[in-house]
Amino acid sequence: MRVYNFSAGPAMLPEAVLEQAKEELIDWQGSGMSVMEMSHRGKEYISIAQQAEADLRELLSIPKNYKVLFLQGGASTQFAMVPLNLLRGSNQVDYLNTGLWSEKAVAEAKKYCQVNVATDSKPNKYTTVAPRREWKCNVQAAYLHYTPNETINGLEFHTIPEVDVPLVADMSSTILSRPLDVSKFALIYAGAQKNIGPAGLTIVIVRDDLTDLVMPGSPTMLSYKTQIENESMYNTPPTYAWYIAGLVFKWLKNLGGLEEMGRRNQRKAEMLYAAIDGSEGFYKNPVDLAYRSWMNIPFTMADSNLNDTFLKGAKSAGLVTLAGHRSVGGMRASIYNAMPEEGVKALVNFMNDFAKQKG
Numbered sequence: 001m002r003v004y005n006f007s008a009g010p011a012m013l014p015e016a017v018l019e020q021a022k023e024e025l026i027d028w029q030g031s032g033m034s035v036m037e038m039s040h041r042g043k044e045y046i047s048i049a050q051q052a053e054a055d056l057r058e059l060l061s062i063p064k065n066y067k068v069l070f071l072q073g074g075a076s077t078q079f080a081m082v083p084l085n086l087l088r089g090s091n092q093v094d095y096l097n098t099g100l101w102s103e104k105a106v107a108e109a110k111k112y113c114q115v116n117v118a119t120d121s122k123p124n125k126y127t128t129v130a131p132r133r134e135w136k137c138n139v140q141a142a143y144l145h146y147t148p149n150e151t152i153n154g155l156e157f158h159t160i161p162e163v164d165v166p167l168v169a170d171m172s173s174t175i176l177s178r179p180l181d182v183s184k185f186a187l188i189y190a191g192a193q194k195n196i197g198p199a200g201l202t203i204v205i206v207r208d209d210l211t212d213l214v215m216p217g218s219p220t221m222l223s224y225k226t227q228i229e230n231e232s233m234y235n236t237p238p239t240y241a242w243y244i245a246g247l248v249f250k251w252l253k254n255l256g257g258l259e260e261m262g263r264r265n266q267r268k269a270e271m272l273y274a275a276i277d278g279s280e281g282f283y284k285n286p287v288d289l290a291y292r293s294w295m296n297i298p299f300t301m302a303d304s305n306l307n308d309t310f311l312k313g314a315k316s317a318g319l320v321t322l323a324g325h326r327s328v329g330g331m332r333a334s335i336y337n338a339m340p341e342e343g344v345k346a347l348v349n350f351m352n353d354f355a356k357q358k359g
């Protein structure tokens with residue numbers, strides 16, 4: 001029996017996608033082989049790869065002057081690849097520090113340049129973001145980097161920041177959760193294992209005029225220019241993950257695209273926050289209402305001694321991977337695209353019953 005898996009990543013995939021992958025596992029569409037066994041340069045695989053890109057472009061209405069890359073190395077490799085490629089002779093960049101993933105991006109960028117943290121949410125324990133007028137931005141910065149959804153802290157921007165320099169976003173845990181105006185960004189990147197597909201694939205969407213000046217001495221594999229010139233096939237790409245991502249894109253298109261996905265995600269998040277806020281203090285989420293994530297919802301109980309009982313009970317009800325991140329404690333429910341509304345309903349019912357018993 002499949003469970004509702006609230007893991008922050010790798011996370012649930014749509015069951016329809018897994019079924020189709022199973023169907024095609026041994027013999028992909030009469031080719032006599034699995035997608036895993038295909039040459040990435042063969043006609044069959046090229047058609048899979050190109051279709052996936054076309055569907056992603058359609059879902060996000062990606063403008064023509066943006067390249068889409070299917071890379072390896074996870075979002076963490078982008079923490080280095082972004083400065084190596086986008087500094088373009090500068091040594092100044094702006095970062096917003098809004099959570100633990102921002103911190104990691106900042107630490108990596110500091111190896112290559114001077115990082116100005118334009119606003120820092122650490123003093124408020126990553127529960128809110130200072131108003132835009134208080135940010136100390138540097139108009140000379142090569143770019144401004146931020147993390148639209150902080151997966152660990154459950155803090156999400158619901159509008160795109162207005163800045164005067166190229167905007168770079170780590171969208172690992174929010175990409176495809178709702179419509180997005182790609183033209184506002186210089187570069188977007190995302191590890192696949194939250195909202196796109198299996199681990200091992202990283203998607204980069206980059207404006208094509210920004211990729212001509214990689215820092216001298218950079219590894220060949222970390223040059224966007226090289227990856228673009230070789231259509232993400234400078235070496236063997238993560239072929240199977242790319243294929244599954246393609247099935248996820250089709251699934252999204254079939255359910256009505258990102259408008260519909262966004263409506264579903266908003267309903268799911270509102271349902272869970274309502275359960276937390278309506279529990280008379282039994283459950284708490286510390287994040288400023290204006291920045292509450294639709295994707296990752298941490299919550300604590302007034303009595304943390306109950307955590308283990310909660311997690312055990314949830315598990316026997318088929319609700320798994322709800323333990324919070326060690327730095328935040330308590331519980332965390334990650335409710336990405338593939339988490340059905342029924343899964344969130346089941347969690348809310350469990351939470352209400354638990355609070356009645358123990359409260």
Ligand SMILES: *Cc1c(COP(=O)(O)O)cnc(C)c1O
Nearest residue numbers: 074075076101151170172173191
């Ligand atoms: C998961 C995550 C990462 C790390 O991704 P990897 O693919 O494991 O490197 C980075 N940023 C955010 C926002 C994440 O959610």
